[in-house]
Amino acid sequence: MGGERKQRSFLTTIIVISTFGGLLFGYDTGVINGALPFMSETLGLNAFTEGVVASSLLLGAAIGAIVGGRLSDYMGRRKNIIYLAVLFFVGTLGCTFAPNVTVMVIFRFLLGLAVGGASVTVPTYLAEVSPAERRGRMVTQNELMIVGGQLLAFTCNAVLGNMMADDVNVWRYMLAIASLPAVFLFIGMLRMPESPRWLISKGKNEEALTVLQKIRTRDQAQIELDEVKGTVLKGSKLKQASLKDLSIPWIRRIVFLGIGIAVVQQITGVNSIMYYGTQILRDSGFETEAALIANIANGLISVIAVCVGIWMLGKVRRRPMLLVGLAGTTTSLLLIGIFSNVLAGSDMLPYVVLSLTVTFLAFMQGAVAPVTWLMLAEIFPLRIRGLGMGISVFCLWIANFFIGLTFPLLLEKIGLSTTFFVFTALGVIAIVFVKGFLPETKGKTLEELESQFRSHGDKYSQKEASEEVL
Template identity: 65%
Template sequence: MAHVHATTPPTVPLDTKGPHGRRLRLVTIIATFGGLLFGYDTGVINGALPYMATDLGLTPFTEGLVTSSLLLGAALGAVAGGRLSDRRGRRKNILMLAVIFLLGTLTCTLAPTTAVMVLGRFVLGLAVGGASVTVPTYLAEVSPTERRGRLVTQNELMIVTGQLLAFTFNAIIGNAFGESGGVWRWMLVIATLPAVVLWFGMLAMPESPRWLASKDRFADALAVLKQVRSAQRAQAELAEVEQLALEDKKSQTGGLRDLGTPWIRRLVLVGVGIAIIQQITGVNSIMYYGTQILKDAGFSADGALTANIANGVISVVATFVGIYLLGKVNRRPMLIVGQIGTTTALLLIGVFSLLLPAGQGRAFVVLALTVTFLAFQQGAISPVTWLMLSEIFPLKLRGLGMGIAGLVLWLTNFAIGLSFPVLVDALHISNTFFIFVVLGIGAITFVAKAVPETRGRSLERLETELHTRFTREPALAGKGA
């Protein structure tokens, strides 16, 4: 179906300071509790698994199943969450996800058997996947253009904060009560608190103004914009959103059939490519198996639990740096520099794991390199990935596009989470990381050739530009993705 933008969206004035700024900050904080839960629930398994394995009698296969069942749930949650957020609204979707987070956490905490634990982790995954695509979309749609990068990336900050909290609570509980049975249940149950905060908080938050406009609810969209913008800015921004929403309505169905439109299909392929390259750095081999990697390098069990906190700390610090840089630097160069940094760090981990004898020396070298890896990953690749995915898709298809990209991202994550221990066992850790190095070189090439720049444009202006670009350059995205 043809998609024609007859006119260029109008210019919107910069926003002024006022009470609406405080309201926007509150909206951002509450919504990003979804990111905090995402981070905690994916990070807590890192330290809880050894204790869980003893209590539930896990085998290496069922350990992998407990870890990766969340990732399978997240793949389904991403695509279903994207579709539901297009149909029912971003806010309603986040409210529903808060309830699923709570139910999944309680199921895991009280799990009497491995089967119930796998089920609980799958349910948690549904919420993690849904939050991974809905929260960045919601933040992108309530943010003013000039602050979108920093506000959307605060979700990434909450994700890594959630992971740091998980690593820290794991270390405190593990070192203090490690001899007690069921200690892992206390590690897991903490996640109920942010789930409750998210649900009650979102009750008082507004719906996305751009989603309201896509449903022809322009008066409601203006009312929301007036909460988070100055009055002059709200009126001008609504005119821009309304113009594009009406054009989209004439030319798109807002469903799967639109993937038959060549330029939209190419955009989705680029989105899928961005999702894949975020995962093939091997970041989650470190986030899920960091404790085991550090033990292999030469740390004791308790030492590895404590040293793993360094991975969480650097992730938070690097994300702060990433948020600052996103206001100053274009997205594509950040993505390329991040990929070069992670690929180099993995190459060095592989080399030193081969050359250095086991012991404290190798342990601290590997820890320093995993910290370096995470500095590039969390300071550049991860924040840019979620930000660009929230920006590049057309309004009518934003939830669907994010859902498809999220589905592929979590399936890639699942494949890596499941295969990493097997690869390490078969090839040793060095050769496993060399595989990620080769994949990293391919990722750098993809970004350089296929990924568009998105900084400094409103979502509406960006949609117009990408439509023009991918209509004129039919080969670009098809080859890159």
């Protein structure tokens, strides 16, 4: 019993330390929400350059996701997270002291490289160190830290924005806070173990067994070592993962599903609220200072919803949970569009919009987001996990980039109501995709999932199947 408690304690430490990458992800994407109104005055931003500043991080994240996936395959998950911590720190300081828009965009892009790399590497690391029965909760702890980082950003924005409203450089203080968790992540990961699955893939079986014995019972460690070695041996019959592997039907199907899951999360419009929530509330009728305070509700409900979502992942299946979440987000967006028309100019409108954004985020962060990141970490076999996660999360961030870039322009050109009607239509498309294509993954080990996807290729001709092994 004492040994099991020690192993659980060490697993908890791994979760806390590594998910500081998620905290930084959340803070750096959320802080722009409150910093942008003040930054616009100092740097002279318009609707287009506001979109460029906000979305430059997202473009960097798209590249960071695909490069980070490959680097984590090459150098290891742990070492990659350590380098990402350094990049988080450098990017934060560069943004904090940026004298103009050009420098700000450059360092926001660099910060995005770190965010994208973390969005791929941290969930992969957690999935590979966690036992099958706890994988859902462990991987979604990262999602909790992401929304926790956003809540921290919204709270710091509100406090600093109200206390230092007359200071034109208040946004610099908002940005600088992110340097502290970057230091903690760097120091903490120096003491964390490497992923045992990655070690086995590199032939370092003794090191992998040592790690497994720290986080499993002795018997479980040996069983898992043998199981993963078998999977690696099977995968070694194929050449090193590359884009050429997309010619293999079952791998192509997994990558298609990964891209679909990633894009579904973004076309809900969630990050229009997370990046521009203060602006949305201002457009609906709140003053800037009041909007900053009201926006904390968005962050708070996100944290509560993710906690509920983590609990639900252990109780219900992934696919129906995702469908319920998408139905809730799409309905909320539809109602925002309707009431923005019906109550235009009314004193009630800002409170109605705030209530609906909170409802939207309850469904989004309580169902859609946890399932998205968990399934992305689950569906890819070990040999192509870095490549598959990289491609999928690249597409996630590219979708995010276009939403971040165009949202201020949409608000300016077509208004709040019509903008949310557009997201409603995209939500319907997301529901159709999930219902039509997404399989269930709950209750299966990573190796069982790989076997399931491989067996899907049985419907292809014998010739195609033989080509798949070569």
